[in-house]
Amino acid sequence: MAKKLCNKKLAVLTSGGDASGMNACIRTVVRYGLNLGFEMYGIKHGYKGMVNDEIFPMDYSSVSNSVHAGGTILRSARCLEFKEKDVMLRAADNLIKRGIDNLIVIGGDGSFRGVEDLHENSELNVIGIPGTIDNDMGYTDSTIGYDTACNTVIDAILKLRDTITSHDRIMVLEVMGRMSGNIALNSAVAGGAEYVIVPEAPADVDDIAQSVKRGFDKGKTSTIILLAEGKNELKDELVKKVAEATNRRVNHMALGYMQRGGIPTMADRVLAARMAQRAVDLIECGQSGRVVGVRGGDIYDTTVLEALKIPKEFDEQLYNLAITISK
Numbered sequence: 083m084a085k086k087l088c089n090k091k092l093a094v095l096t097s098g099g100d101a102s103g104m105n106a107c108i109r110t111v112v113r114y115g116l117n118l119g120f121e122m123y124g125i126k127h128g129y130k131g132m133v134n135d136e137i138f139p140m141d142y143s144s145v146s147n148s149v150h151a152g153g154t155i156l157r158s159a160r161c162l163e164f165k166e167k168d169v170m171l172r173a174a175d176n177l178i179k180r181g182i183d184n185l186i187v188i189g190g191d192g193s194f195r196g197v198e199d200l201h202e203n204s205e206l207n208v209i210g211i212p213g214t215i216d217n218d219m220g221y222t223d224s225t226i227g228y229d230t231a232c233n234t235v236i237d238a239i240l241k242l243r244d245t246i247t248s249h250d251r252i253m254v255l256e257v258m259g260r261m262s263g264n265i266a267l268n269s270a271v272a273g274g275a276e277y278v279i280v281p282e283a284p285a286d287v288d289d290i291a292q293s294v295k296r297g298f299d300k301g302k303t304s305t306i307i308l309l310a311e312g313k314n315e316l317k318d319e320l321v322k323k324v325a326e327a328t329n330r331r332v333n334h335m336a337l338g339y340m341q342r343g344g345i346p347t348m349a350d351r352v353l354a355a356r357m358a359q360r361a362v363d364l365i366e367c368g369q370s371g372r373v374v375g376v377r378g379g380d381i382y383d384t385t386v387l388e389a390l391k392i393p394k395e396f397d398e399q400l401y402n403l404a405i406t407i408s409k
């Protein structure tokens with residue numbers, strides 16, 4: 083591992099898909115860092131901006147009026163070239179030439195691989211904070227932006243229910259999450275969707291179609307099927323078979339990027355602030371190559387390598403409950 087610098091200068095960036103609550107996180111990193119005597123810097127456009135030298139000083143007022151805002155005031159990006167070692171070292175040099183010795187990265191598991199690369203190969207101390215709507219990282223119970231995204235899905239279920247009930251229809255609502263069914267499952271339980279299809283569990287489309295038919299035969303007036311994007315190859319078959327079985331119109335809608343934006347919930351803002359504090363404390367103690375998580379309500383940290391090894395556990399009990407209570 084490379085020798086580390088020690089100058090009390092700290093930069094922060096957001097990387098990968100934006101998530102509501104990232105601004106609350108940046109705000110605490112900057113203000114808590116200033117309180118501990120760090121000189122603070124922002125990097126625009128994630129690793130891409132680090133490569134392109136988009137680095138600027140931040141003070142208390144740089145984060146004014148941002149705690150409630152969705153998106154990220156630092157902007158975000160995906161930067162495939164950053165995976166190349168010479169590009170990554172060039173990016174690190176842009177910080178080092180300013181005497182910046184510390185970096186906090188807010189992002190998902192891809193961004194965390196960048197944290198590990200920088201930690202292992204550069205003179206920077208680097209800490210990661212999980213910011214992604216997907217909640218797909220096994221080492222942490224939640225990620226910044228997940229709660230807000232689920233609340234957006236729940237709101238969509240409520241509104242879609244009005245129109246499909248008025249027209250006696252069925253809605254297949256596709257939600258984000260990459261290969262994780264967390265957004266779909268938890269939103270289905272909280273929003274009262276009748277069916278949920280996730281990548282972590284098998285789904286029998288014929289069974290679902292017959293079950294939806296039985297529901298209408300018994301007097302149901304609407305049905306919502308939440309489909310996780312990790313299983314969206316079933317979309318066309320699902321729409322066709324449910325329509326045939328019920329002789330009703332089936333609409334498909336992908337909620338899409340709506341899930342990434344909007345006012346962050348209280349839960350996401352507080353999680354963001356608590357994680358930010360731990361990340362700055364780790365930097366203050368000279369730590370590097372670690373990421374912050376939450377377990378059973380407690381903030382903790384572990385090495386990025388350990389974190390990336392832990393698979394996301396699927397909540398089978400909740401899944402079974404969703405199936406039991408919904409039809």
Ligand code: ADP
Binds near residue numbers: 165190
């Ligand atoms: P997320 O962080 O939300 O999972 P991505 O997977 O797109 O989003 O990763 C964000 C960025 O992290 C990528 O654009 C790239 O710059 C960096 N990154 C991803 N994978 C790696 C890797 N294996 N090594 C180094 N950097 C990576």
Ligand code: F6P
Binds near residue numbers: 258
């Ligand atoms: O990781 C967050 C996320 O919104 C996923 O749920 C989704 O699959 C992906 O990002 C979409 O990425 P992009 O912004 O590159 O379209």
